[in-house]
Amino acid sequence: MTEDKKHVIRQKMLEHQSEARIVRRIVLIITIILAVTIVLIGGGGYLYIQSALKPVDSNSKVQKNVEIPIGSSVTGIGERLEQNGIIKDAKVFKYYVKLKNEGGFMAGDYQLSPSMDVPEIVSRLKTGKVLAKASFKIAIPEGKQLKEIAAIMAKATNQDEAQVLAKLNDKEFIKTLMAKYPDILTNEILNPSIMYPLEGYLYPATYPFFKPNPSVEEMVTAMLDKTREVLADYTDEAKDKKLSVHQLLTMASLVEEEATEKADRKKISSVFYNRMEKGMPLQTDPTVLYAQGKHKDRVVYKDLEVNSPYNTYKNPGLPPGPIANAGKSSIEASLEPEQTDYYYFLATADGTIIFTKTLEEHNKEKAKHISSKK
Incomplete structure (x- = not known):
């Protein structure tokens, strides 16, 4: 190899080494900047939380009457305290309570001051005097x-x-x-x-x-x-099922209105989901009665002709909104329907629900249990 070639190779190696040093410096600088940014953000968040746990006004002499009703959630309590100027941030209060695994808050009328910190307020709520009797x-x-x-x-x-x-x-x-x-x-x-x-x-x-x-x-x-x-309690399940709160409460209301004491709500829910998946109308009688503003023991064919977006005999999918309130069992059934291949159900006079897979089976059960005059 000639001296000229050796010289060129050495020069290229030196250039590569120089470039590598520059790249390492750039990477180091970026890493330092990122680390400082993370520390600043984390530190800022930490400082904010620490501040939110401290009194709103440590020098305040004010005593405010704050009512905590029976059954109040931690979220609800935090919002009441923030609205009354007793704490700085309801969300920080909520997370503090959960992190510390606090609970057992007692309903009552409390005399609280902006000079109290969050741990002191939590302690007061746990040992407060319960109101003896509601009005x-x-x-x-x-x-x-x-x-x-x-x-x-x-x-x-x-x-x-x-x-x-x-x-x-x-x-x-x-x-x-x-x-x-x-x-x-x-x-x-x-x-x-x-x-x-x-x-x-x-x-x-x-x-x-x-x-x-x-x-x-x-x-x-x-x-x-x-x-x-x-x-x-059902936020994650609703997201998994891609249901908004409105859709969840609408489905739950249908289950609630169709259910009886003997009914299996999860099977009723499965029928509704199975029908929607097939593009079949839900055909649930309570929506027809809701559209008419009526309460009847039985729906007649004339009722099914009502011109309303709530009429699930004419309109596919869920109605525009809930048709009644629903309890936990119907909400849970709407989120966790049983896996079935049922597309029909029928309520008998004694409250028993008969589930069937085909229209032919449904009509046979209908002939057995319900008068043909509808």
């Missing part, structure tokens, strides 16, 4: 429609039923609730085809109230707090 309770059964719930609320508080129902459907009121509960009340409830925006969202439970004659807003807030609390 009254409102029981909302499963399977109730909004008009029925309005009647229950009105009777319990000596209000005019029509005015209560009007408030429940007031557009501005609905918008304030949507702003407060964006995780459960979405734009889906504003669909023009929906009869009542809050239908299906007022969870069936017994609600205690600690002062006489609460407002419609106070009663609805308690119910939506409960709905949010219940649905929080």
Whole structure:
């Protein structure tokens, strides 16, 4: 090899080594920048959390009365505390409680101050005095429609039923609730085809109230707090099934309205899903009655002709929204239907549900158990 060639090779090797050193320096600089950024972000988040756990105002002498109703969720408690200026951040409060595995908060009227830190507030809530007796309770059964719930609320508080129902459907009121509960009340409830925006969202439970004659807003807030609390347990399952809250509550309401005490809700749910998968209309009678605003023991053929987006004999898929409220068992059945090849079901006079695979089998069972005059 000539000297010239050796010289060229050496020069190229030196150039490669120089380039490699530059690349290593660049990589090192980028790594340092990334590391510093991560530290700054992590440190900033840590500092924010530490700040949120400290008192809102350590020098405050103010004592505020904060009511924690029975059955309040951690989320609901945190929001109440933040709204009253007792804590800085409801979410930090929630995560602190979960991280520390705290619980057993007691309902009652608390005297709390912005000078208290989160650990002190948590301790107070765990040892607080439980209110001895609620002024009254409102029981909302499963399977109730909004008009029925309005009647229950009105009777319990000596209000005019029509005015209560009007408030429940007031557009501005609905918008304030949507702003407060964006995780459960979405734009889906504003669909023009929906009869009542809050239908299906007022969870069936017994609600205690600690002062006489609460407002419609106070009663609805308690119910939506409960709905949010219940649905929080099913967030991941709903996502896996690609169901929005609205779709979940709509399906659950159909299961609730078709179910009897003897019914297997998960099989009913399977029928609905099987039919939708095949592109078959759901053909569930309660939607027809809901469209007409009626309560009847039996549906006749004339009922099936009602012109309404809720009529699942004429319109495929789910109706525009829930047709009643639903309990946990119907919500769970809507998320975990049994795996079946049933496409039909029939309720007998004693409440037994007969499931069949074909229309021919369904009609045979129908002839056995139901009069041909429909």
